[in-house]
Amino acid sequence: MAVTTAKLLDARLLRADFPVFEHPVHGKPLAYLDSASSTQKPRQVLDELRTFYETSYANVHRGVYDLAERATAAFEGAREKVRAYVNAPSAREVIFTRSTTEALNLVAYAWGLENLGPGDVVVITELEHHANFVPWQFVAERTGAAFRHIPIDDLGELQLDALDGIAASGRVKVVANNLVSNTLGTINPVEKLAVWAHEQGAIMVVDAAQAAPHRAVDVQALGCDFLAFSSHKLCGPTGVGALWGRAELLEAMSPFNFGGEMIRSVSLEKTTWNELPYKFEAGTPAIAEAVGFGAALDYVCAIGLDAIAAHEHELVAYAMERLAEVPGLKVFGPPADRRTGIVSFDLEGIHPHDVAQVLDFEGIAVRAGHHCTQPLMTRLGVVATTRASFYLYSLPEEIDRLIDGLHKVRKVLG
Amino acid sequence: MNEFDQMYREVILDHYKNPRGHGALEDADAHAEGQNPLCGDEVSIYVAFAADGETIEEVKFSGRGCAISQAATSMLTELVKGKKAAEVAALPKEALLDEIGIPLSPVRLKCAILGLGTLKVALHKAKGTPLPEEWAGFANELELK
Numbered sequence: 001m002a003v004t005t006a007k008l009l010d011a012r013l014l015r016a017d018f019p020v021f022e023h024p025v026h027g028k029p030l031a032y033l034d035s036a037s038s039t040q041k042p043r044q045v046l047d048e049l050r051t052f053y054e055t056s057y058a059n060v061h062r063g064v065y066d067l068a069e070r071a072t073a074a075f076e077g078a079r080e081k082v083r084a085y086v087n088a089p090s091a092r093e094v095i096f097t098r099s100t101t102e103a104l105n106l107v108a109y110a111w112g113l114e115n116l117g118p119g120d121v122v123v124i125t126e127l128e129h130h131a132n133f134v135p136w137q138f139v140a141e142r143t144g145a146a147f148r149h150i151p152i153d154d155l156g157e158l159q160l161d162a163l164d165g166i167a168a169s170g171r172v173k174v175v176a177n178n179l180v181s182n183t184l185g186t187i188n189p190v191e192k193l194a195v196w197a198h199e200q201g202a203i204m205v206v207d208a209a210q211a212a213p214h215r216a217v218d219v220q221a222l223g224c225d226f227l228a229f230s231s232h233k234l235c236g237p238t239g240v241g242a243l244w245g246r247a248e249l250l251e252a253m254s255p256f257n258f259g260g261e262m263i264r265s266v267s268l269e270k271t272t273w274n275e276l277p278y279k280f281e282a283g284t285p286a287i288a289e290a291v292g293f294g295a296a297l298d299y300v301c302a303i304g305l306d307a308i309a310a311h312e313h314e315l316v317a318y319a320m321e322r323l324a325e326v327p328g329l330k331v332f333g334p335p336a337d338r339r340t341g342i343v344s345f346d347l348e349g350i351h352p353h354d355v356a357q358v359l360d361f362e363g364i365a366v367r368a369g370h371h372c373t374q375p376l377m378t379r380l381g382v383v384a385t386t387r388a389s390f391y392l393y394s395l396p397e398e399i400d401r402l403i404d405g406l407h408k409v410r411k412v413l414g
Numbered sequence: 415m416n417e418f419d420q421m422y423r424e425v426i427l428d429h430y431k432n433p434r435g436h437g438a439l440e441d442a443d444a445h446a447e448g449q450n451p452l453c454g455d456e457v458s459i460y461v462a463f464a465a466d467g468e469t470i471e472e473v474k475f476s477g478r479g480c481a482i483s484q485a486a487t488s489m490l491t492e493l494v495k496g497k498k499a500a501e502v503a504a505l506p507k508e509a510l511l512d513e514i515g516i517p518l519s520p521v522r523l524k525c526a527i528l529g530l531g532t533l534k535v536a537l538h539k540a541k542g543t544p545l546p547e548e549w550a551g552f553a554n555e556l557e558l559k
Contacts, residue, residue: 026417351480353453353525361418369453383454383478412422413430413481 008307015393017042017299028363031398036182036210036342036389037367038232041296045235048295052288060287061261061278075287078294079277082242085297086208086227087218092276093250095243096285100209101131103228103243104176106256106280107205108135111226112174114254118144121170123202125150125158125188126379127181130372132207136176146170150177152379156184156333163196172200179211179222183371183387184333185316185342187211194223203249209233209241213300213391214340215309219244231289236296240289243280250276257282300392308392312341315390319343319399326406328414332380341390344371347406350413352386358412362405364398420516422481430481435491437474444499444540448532448558455479455525457487459532461540468498468541475529482514482522487529489513494533503534503543524556532558 015021020040021030032040058068060075076091083091097103112135116122122140124133126149140147148166151159158177166172175197179190194204203225208217213234219227226249230241255262255273259282264272273279300308317336320343323329328348333339347355352368359366367387370377377383388402439445439460449456457477464471473491477484490510494502507527511518518526531549535558538545545553552558 351453351455351478353480353482353522357421357480357522358418361421377454412427 008310009303009392011311011393011395014042014303015395017044018393019043019046021393025363025365026361031362031364031401033388033390033394033398033402034365034367035391035394036233036387038238039213039235039391040393041237042235042299044299045237045292045295049237049288049292052291057288059284071287074291074294075285078290078297081294081297082244085217085301086212086229086242086244087220088244089220090247093244093247095245095250095277095280096290097228097241097243097280098239098286099232099241100207100228100230101241103226103241104132104205104207105135106243107226107228107245108139110253110256110280111203111249112136112139113143116140116143116145116173119170120145120173121166122147123150123166123172123175123197124148125177126152127156127158127178127184127186127188127373127376128176129178129182129207129209130374131209132176132178132205133375136174145173149375152186152376155335156181156186156376157338158186158188158193160189160192160196167200172197172202174205175200175202176205176207178207178209179217180208180214180340180342181333181373181376182210182342183344183373183376183385185210185339185344185389186334187338187340190222190224194225198223210340210342213308214305214312216305225249231293231296234293234296235299237286237289237292240286240293242293247276250280255279255282259283261285303392309340311392312390312394313337315394315396315399316341316343318396319388319390319402322399322403323406326403327410329406332385341394342387343389344385344387346382346385347409350409352384354413355386355406355409358409359402359405362401362408364402364405366402417517423516426481426485426514426516429485429488433475433484433488435474435488435495436476438476439472439474442474444536446532446536446539446558448528448535448553448556450479450483450524450528450556452521453480453525455483455528457483457529457532459487459529459536461533461536463499468500470494470497470499470502473533477529479528480525482518483525483528486510486514486526487532490529490533499537499541499543503537503541503545505530527552528556531556 197204208229212229232238262282356368442460444461462472
């Protein structure tokens with residue numbers, strides 16, 4: 001593997017933070033190469049969850065007693081950490097959701113249903129995750145707006161020369177794109193798309209689920225209008241994610257869910273909405289999970305996002321070099337320098353489920369399937385791929401084991 | 415045997431690499447297509463009945479997918495040949511799973527019974543044989559046509 005001039009992070013040392021690696025799988029050390037799906041959890045986050053439940057837990061915002069005030073302070077502290085993490089202007093613009101998926105649905109429903117109609121165009125991309133594809137397809141159909149996609153080239157990169165044709169087809173009102181493709185790892189030119197979207201009078205909606213855990217994300221530098229990401233792909237608990245949106249857009253939108261917490265006053269005649277961000281947080285939120293999310297942000301920030309990005313870049317470059325040695329193996333997507341730590345591939349004549357199953361017996365966890373990107377699978381001409389993905393705890397020898405495992409797959413099933 | 419050798423035991427690999435009854439029947443008496451959208455397994459089943467109109471004289475399949483789905487469907491063709499449509503309609507999935515003889519996780523179980531479900535739908539369409547709720551639900555889930 002490539003020799004680095006400066007050691008940016010010590011993955012071997014960091015692994016000691018993750019109890020899961022202490023437990024063998026099929027009698028072998030776990031090589032967890034499915035972090036794009038969800039990451040493992042460090043002790044720092046697990047301890048924070050336990051401590052919070054043991055010392056500071058109560059429902060948030062409504063209590064007048066000390067414990068409720070401490071719980072609220074921890075919950076709002078986590079919101080501030082999210083704000084700082086994506087460099088948002090104000091914590092009022094940060095909404096806790098269940099997930100990236102729910103955050104994107106919130107925008108599609110609460111903004112899309114009220115602002116789209118016949119003659120309008122919703123633009124997504126061919127490599128979008130279903131979470132940023134299906135809600136827009138549904139809302140476009142419901143409102144009579146057209147649903148157009150930006151195609152990709154053979155390297156899995158967006159073909160921006162298609163934009164003029166899309167602009168000519170109607171009033172572009174929404175551009176929705178993932179900052180990093182969950183299947184190919186492609187880093188998409190969101191800054192350029194945001195400029196184009198605003199020239200059209202459209203909003204720019206960014207799915208940062210695969211970007212925020214792996215590289216610095218700055219909503220102001222991106223120039224987007226909404227950005228969503230999840231805790232569980234970033235060393236944090238499941239069940240919580242965040243949506244950032246421009247205050248003026250959020251102010252103008254109706255709520256997405258209705259119930260407690262999101263109201264200012266309720267009478268038999270009329271209900272008025274709470275201020276931001278609570279207008280969009282109906283019901284008791286995932287309080288401890290949000291606090292754990294905050295602890296996860298602290299954890300990755302202490303390591304440093306540039307160090308994480310550099311580490312993953314080294315790993316993916318090494319993986320692509322070694323995968324090229326396997327006969328009949330085809331890697332999809334762009335070269336290593338234009339992707340994050342994700343690599344999807346096809347092993348000729350062998351179904352990805354069999355690849356993943358044989359690798360599992362070697363203690364190697366990879367994902368097999370369409371990765372919630374069926375339009376992309378159609379474009380690539382496959383029904384499924386095998387995907388390996390890396391994170392701050394991944395090691396080059398896990399890639400060596402993957403390669404050995406793939407040779408075994410070919411021997412058994414080829 | 416360790417788990418790996420169990421799952422990819424010789425007989426599974428043999429059926430996967432040399433599928434029995436592979437192909438299509440023109441003018442099939444019964445036909446259905448099944449697919450598992452989750453993993454992209456696809457199976458098409460073709461049946462020809464004997465002169466009594468009940469006994470399965472010939473059964474063929476084509477498709478693509480994982481080793482388990484393709485080997486299981488190959489084994490299925492051997493299991494049902496010579497049986498009556500009503501018998502196969504009533505055949506519990508355990509009969510096929512016993513033949514396969516390996517432990518299967520819930521995800522892989524769907525791969526294993528794709529061919530059997532598709533065959534049951536084919537018989538149901540052609541002969542009106544009952545399609546119990548278990549299989550009707552399965553048919554929706556696996557997008558059987």
